[in-house]
Amino acid sequence: MNNVSFPSINQVMSTTGQTQNxxxxxxxxxxxxxxxxxxxQSIEKVNEAQIQSDAMTEKLARGENVDLHQVMxxxxxxxxxxxxxLEVRNKVVEAYQEIMRMQV
Incomplete structure (x- = not known):
């Protein structure tokens, strides 16, 4: 089973070159x-989690040998x-809208 993990804020900041170091x-x-x-990469990981969930659910529905707790x-x-x-997307859109409302 693959664990889905997202980059931490430090990893994102280091990727964009914004860390103190x-x-x-x-x-x-x-x-x-x-x-x-x-x-x-983050969106691909979300997609992988959805695909893995669908696969486990299909196996359970077909009666294959999978643990119910693993499926859940x-x-x-x-x-x-x-x-x-979705919440992160909403916050980004909200921040964008706030920036667009700012007077220059």
């Missing part, structure tokens, strides 16, 4: 590319990762 500044293009890469745990992990992703 890393004084090198990235160009906006580099930062955008690295952020896009981290975002893509996998399903809950997939649900929680999706809910977390």
């Amino acid at each position: 890393n004084t090198r500044t990235h160009t906006p293009f580099e930062a955008q590319g690295k952020f896009a890469s981290v975002l893509k 745990i996998t399903s809950q992990k997939a649900s929680i990762t999706l809910q977390t992703t």
Whole structure:
């Protein structure tokens, strides 16, 4: 069973070059590319969790030898990762809207 893990804020910040230990500044293009890469990896992990949950549920429905508790745990992990992703997306959209309302 694969564990789904998301990068911590420190990992994301180090990827974009914003940690205190890393004084090198990235160009906006580099930062955008690295952020896009981290975002893509996170979404792929959410998708993997959903696919794994679907596979376990199908095995249970076909009567294959799987533990019910494993199916439920996998399903809950997939649900929680999706809910977390949606909440993060909502916060990002909210922050974007707030920035757009700012007067320059």
